[in-house]
Amino acid sequence: MRNIAQATVALPKSGLSAKEMSSVFGLEGSRFAPDLACTLPVTQRFAMSRFPRLVLASVLLSLPTGFAALASSDDAWEEFAKDVAAKCTALAEGRIEQPKVVVDPFGTENYGVAILTGKAVGTDAIVSSICVYDKKTQTAEIGGELPSDQVTITIP
Numbered sequence: 001m002r003n004i005a006q007a008t009v010a011l012p013k014s015g016l017s018a019k020e021m022s023s024v025f026g027l028e029g030s031r032f033a034p035d036l037a038c039t040l041p042v043t044q045r046f047a048m049s050r051f052p053r054l055v056l057a058s059v060l061l062s063l064p065t066g067f068a069a070l071a072s073s074d075d076a077w078e079e080f081a082k083d084v085a086a087k088c089t090a091l092a093e094g095r096i097e098q099p100k101v102v103v104d105p106f107g108t109e110n111y112g113v114a115i116l117t118g119k120a121v122g123t124d125a126i127v128s129s130i131c132v133y134d135k136k137t138q139t140a141e142i143g144g145e146l147p148s149d150q151v152t153i154t155i156p
Helices: 018-024 042-048 050-092
Strands: 096-103 111-120 126-134 139-142
Touching: 050 096, 050 111, 050 126, 050 139, 096 126
Parallel strands: none
Antiparallel strands: 096 111, 111 126, 126 139
């Protein structure tokens, strides 16, 4: 049997954690690696446990900022819906008299989508059209008229 000498390691005030010090000395994962956390003064051991509390505090302090971002995001989506409605309504001129427009509040990843419904110009028929708005180019295209016997849309 071998006797393995136990050594006490005095840590310099380097700001390194016990794990980092083990790594510096090349003892990490070794059976000879001293338990450096036990050799730290009590105040330094408690200082290491302050980090999670600091992270929690910073997260809690950033919450009001996050709510402000949400509010501006809601404003941006509202502005997006107004732009889609305006461009799609302009495209419906000469096709649908006084169209009612419903805009998908978010659209797809690349496109905004709206449905326009109203009386077809020159007839008594109620028609609907689908309008697609490209989010990158901010241009819109409108599809053909869908008669009410194929699509029924009620807009309050």
